[in-house]
Amino acid sequence: MSKEIVLAFSGGLDTSFCVPYLAERGWAVHTVFADTGGVGEDERAYIEARARELGVASHVTVDGGPALWDHFVKPFVWAGEGYQGQYPLLVSDRYLIVEAALKRAAELGTRAIAHGCTGMGNDQVRFDLTVKALGDFEIVAPIREIQKEHTAVRAYEQEYLEQRGFDVRARQQVYTINENLLGVTLSGGEIDRWQTPGEEARGWCRPRSEWPSEPLRVKIGFAGGEAHTLNGERIVGHMLLARLNQLFAKYGVGRGLYTGDTTIGLKGRIVYEAPGLVALLIAHRALEEAVLSKHQNRFKPEVAHKWVELVYEGFFHDPLKTDLEAFLESSQRCVVGEVTLETCGGRVDAVAVDSAHVLNAKGATYAQTADWGVAEAEGFIKLYGMSSTLWAEVNRKAAKD
Numbered sequence: 001m002s003k004e005i006v007l008a009f010s011g012g013l014d015t016s017f018c019v020p021y022l023a024e025r026g027w028a029v030h031t032v033f034a035d036t037g038g039v040g041e042d043e044r045a046y047i048e049a050r051a052r053e054l055g056v057a058s059h060v061t062v063d064g065g066p067a068l069w070d071h072f073v074k075p076f077v078w079a080g081e082g083y084q085g086q087y088p089l090l091v092s093d094r095y096l097i098v099e100a101a102l103k104r105a106a107e108l109g110t111r112a113i114a115h116g117c118t119g120m121g122n123d124q125v126r127f128d129l130t131v132k133a134l135g136d137f138e139i140v141a142p143i144r145e146i147q148k149e150h151t152a153v154r155a156y157e158q159e160y161l162e163q164r165g166f167d168v169r170a171r172q173q174v175y176t177i178n179e180n181l182l183g184v185t186l187s188g189g190e191i192d193r194w195q196t197p198g199e200e201a202r203g204w205c206r207p208r209s210e211w212p213s214e215p216l217r218v219k220i221g222f223a224g225g226e227a228h229t230l231n232g233e234r235i236v237g238h239m240l241l242a243r244l245n246q247l248f249a250k251y252g253v254g255r256g257l258y259t260g261d262t263t264i265g266l267k268g269r270i271v272y273e274a275p276g277l278v279a280l281l282i283a284h285r286a287l288e289e290a291v292l293s294k295h296q297n298r299f300k301p302e303v304a305h306k307w308v309e310l311v312y313e314g315f316f317h318d319p320l321k322t323d324l325e326a327f328l329e330s331s332q333r334c335v336v337g338e339v340t341l342e343t344c345g346g347r348v349d350a351v352a353v354d355s356a357h358v359l360n361a362k363g364a365t366y367a368q369t370a371d372w373g374v375a376e377a378e379g380f381i382k383l384y385g386m387s388s389t390l391w392a393e394v395n396r397k398a399a400k401d
Helices: 013-023 041-054 065-079 094-108 123-134 142-146 153-163 237-249 275-291 294-312 319-331 374-384 386-400
Strands: 004-008 028-035 058-063 112-114 138-140 175-180 183-188 216-223 226-230 255-261 267-273 337-345 347-354
Touching: 004 013, 004 094, 013 028, 013 041, 013 142, 013 153, 028 041, 028 094, 041 058, 058 094, 065 094, 065 226, 065 237, 065 275, 065 294, 065 319, 094 112, 094 123, 123 138, 142 153, 183 275, 216 237, 216 275, 226 237, 226 275, 237 275, 275 337, 275 347, 294 319, 374 386
Parallel strands: 004 028, 004 112, 028 058, 112 138
Antiparallel strands: 175 183, 183 267, 216 226, 216 337, 255 267, 337 347
């Protein structure tokens, strides 16, 4: 076994700690930052400089935006459901980060992979199961190792780095912050203590006092359920989502405080912000509900719930996920058209839908006009409600007898 190891690196407290920790145990640490679209040029430069400062053997940055759009955003929007009806799976870039790290390991000829996940959270499951699904590797998890001896883990990590002359960012002392193309999540501090999040627990979404006075209206075009135009301009997927993030974050769209059931059984609590993804989901649903049949609209959420559950809990490479995606993709063949979104701040509404596939009846409009007669309506009601009507009649008679 080579003493070279590849570390999935973000420049945050946990992965910064991992570099000297691994080096002191004889590893030559090679870091990989998969830029999945949540950082600007300044932050990207900081991450690269941070890796060099920590003394890594090598560092590479990988553009993960296109892969994140193709392998997660598209099927997630097709599914159209958040985890437990709310959370939009914002850390699903983990699966693409693992793939980038494994590719780097193959280049270096090592089968040792490291990550900065804790032993309490969901990410360790996502990382480990993805590594196991894609090959035979040794997994080293320094944060899980130190948890065997230390309870105040973040405080220990901070002290460990400072003793070796490495500074720690102020916000990293309080919050765990994750940013990518999908959005921002924040945990730690008062969030973990079930208290009101402080003003510093904020990412992209502007507070109400900073919302623009003029409403925002945009038009998103879809083909096969995939967004491909914004206000008539054709844009590649990951760049379209980045543009939506910029537009809707100014209006505070997509911010929430989520409490849910984690994979390992604890309750998780995070602040999340997903302005572009939430806008995209609302636009897609408005179009989809207008063009799918009643039976499709009723059945599809069952598939979506299972797909979301698998992705959330780490089973990104389970064959059932692939099977479900085949159904989701098939359901999108008529999801073609344009949706107009509008927001004045905080929430966003789909105010107009334009598609040749909207299921309109030429001679009828709901609750307004119909091309059938009264007798036909009464006959339909009689037959449609036959079972319930019979149950009521039979049991009323039985009660009298």
